[in-house]
Amino acid sequence: MRAATLVFRNLSRRKGRSILSSIGLILAIVLIVSVFTISRSMEVQIGDEVEKYGPNIVVTPKTESISVPYGSVVIGNVTIPESSVAKISTIPNKQNLRVVSPKLYGQAQYGNSSLLIVGMLPEKEIQLKKWWNITGSLPQNESSEVIIGSVVKSRLGLTAGSMIQIKNSTQNIVGILSETGSVDDYSIFMPLHVAQTILDLVDKVSIIDVGAICNNCPVEVISQQIMDAVPNVKATPIRQAVETRMKAVEQTASFSLLLASIILVVGCAGVMNTMLSSVHERIREIGVFMSLGADNNHLYKMFFLESMILGLASGVIGTVMGLISSMVFGPVFLEVPINLADIPIYPIPLAISLSVSASLIASLYPAWRASKIDPVKALKTV
Amino acid sequence: MIMVNEVTKAYEMGGNQVLALNNLTLRIDDGDFLAITGPSGSGKSTLLYTVGGLLTPTKGDVTVDDMSIYKLTSRERAKFRRENVGFIFQSFELLPYLTAFENVMIPLYLAGVSSIEQETAAQEALEKVGLASRAYHKPTELSGGEQQRVSIARGIVSNPTILLADEPTGNLDQKTGNEIMQLLCRLHAKDELTVIVVTHDAAIAERANRRVEMIDGRLVQERAI
Secondary structure (H helix, E strand, O other): OOHHHHHHHHHHHOHHHHHHHHHHHHHHHHHHHHHHHHHHHHHHHHHHHHHHHOOOEEEEEOOOOOOEEEOOEEEOOOOEEOOHHHHHOOOOOHHHEEEEEEEEEEEEEEOOEEEEEEEEOHHHHHHHOOOOOEEEOOOOOOOOEEEEOHHHHHHHOOOOOOEEEEOOEEEEEEEEEOOOOOHHHHEEEEEHHHHHHHOOOOOEEOEEEEEEOOOOOOHHHHHHHHHHHOOOEEEEEOOHHHHHHHHHHHHHHHHHHHHHHHHHHHHHHHHHHHHHHHHHHOHHHHHHHHHOOOOHHHHHHHHHHHHHHHHHHHHHHHHHHHHHHHHHHHHHHHOOOOOHHHOOOOHHHHHHHHHHHHHHHHHHHHHHHHHOOOHHHHHHOO | OEEEEEEEEEEEEOOEEEEEEEEEEEEEOOOOEEEEEOOOOOOHHHHHHHHOOOOOOOEEEEEEOOEEHHHOOHHHHHHHHHHHEEEEOOOOOOOOOOOHHHHHHHHHHHOOOOHHHHHHHHHHHHHHOOOHHHOOOOHHHOOHHHHHHHHHHHHHOOOOOEEEEEOOOOOOOHHHHHHHHHHHHHHHHHHOOEEEEEOOOHHHHOOOOEEEEEEOOEEEEEEEO
């Protein structure tokens, strides 16, 4: 006979009651685990989206004149020296820079059409614009190869393999960019140095796109560092939308955790209530134990062990259900795909410990009440 | 030797004080088989539980081998019960979710005895009461007489010196009651136990070697049989 045998037998005798008393605790743990799992997955998703958005910071010349729009950022006709690219890579937070992609914009006539020419470093640009879908290949650096946007392709009737005459230079179209819904659809992309030659702007760039590598990079700080390192440029952070969304996720998580705390308290009250009624129901049994030589320590041990087992079972069930429900409901209701590999392991033991601790706390008063029972009165209880 | 020295136990009932034990003095020698008789409410069970260390008297003292048991802390008194006293109840008071064997092991578990020693002692105790073959049955699968035998086995498993039985035949028919009393007599004779039986059945009391009668918390008659 061991304490555990006594407790397990007693719990299994009162399965329904044990399950009922654990429901509140299980619910709280389910909520806590799913909130953590879903908010963590949302952070990962937002982080991924940040990368898909492209640059976090756009570096433009400090100018008031308006000529070329590029997405939401307006590009002036004043350029930046290409040497600025190297200077950006020297900022204190250089470890946070994922990619630095300089670009030169210009216009050129092709027949009756005016084309937007974008000079770029292909391997850098493709790192920034992960959504690009190219039929064909990227231009080789320093080569006379170009890719064209979908609108250029359809308007001018060009295909991959066609040659195109821009100013005095003949370029080979090696790839067609699928529709992006952006200004890229109207552009011809070519290697930066080729564009500089064609546009007669050697060693000049129009803008420098900068992508940061982490979710919580200090974007404003990096922008300021760029402006400090490179004279006469404006570095504009474009992460506000992401940050707003991150904040919304954090607020939702905080609210859900508050809700979970309330449920946890209610769950504790449920466990306490059940254990109190268990003390009442087992009053004769407690009297028998006392007559057979049980002291307060024996009774405390029995009640604490019982509550520990309930807490442990509730914690494990709640954690498993929390993970399952977040995997089921996360994608359906919140459109957040849950990948368990992205979720750190520490919340699992933490949630189980929380459940055990809450259950133990809830059993303190019932155990104390049990220890105060008068054994003779208990034995005479009908 | 058990000495009950001028013990009074008072209860408050509806604003009035009721004396369950009224300045009662009683000496019980080692190896006595004492029957306490009397009508309902005369204080028989109160005296039994007071001797067993379960009921602190309002006044007076109980000593066992010159040790005043109510001067012990509650923890020490629980230890005293574990080591010296076995209880048998009218309603058997077996735990329904444990087998007979496991029920018998409870006092040993409380005493911190190892599982193997618990099993050996429980087996021996069940053999003494003639119930070894029913060891793995739950109380609900046993007859009243068998349940009381398990209760007796539980009472003697720790080799106590005092066995206290509160109406041990009260829930049994006459034949089974007689068998239980025979068993108690045999254990008393064989193990030299001090046995105190509370009963209101004169025939049962006749089996003891000493009998006291109580009315209103006092001893009114004592005789050796």
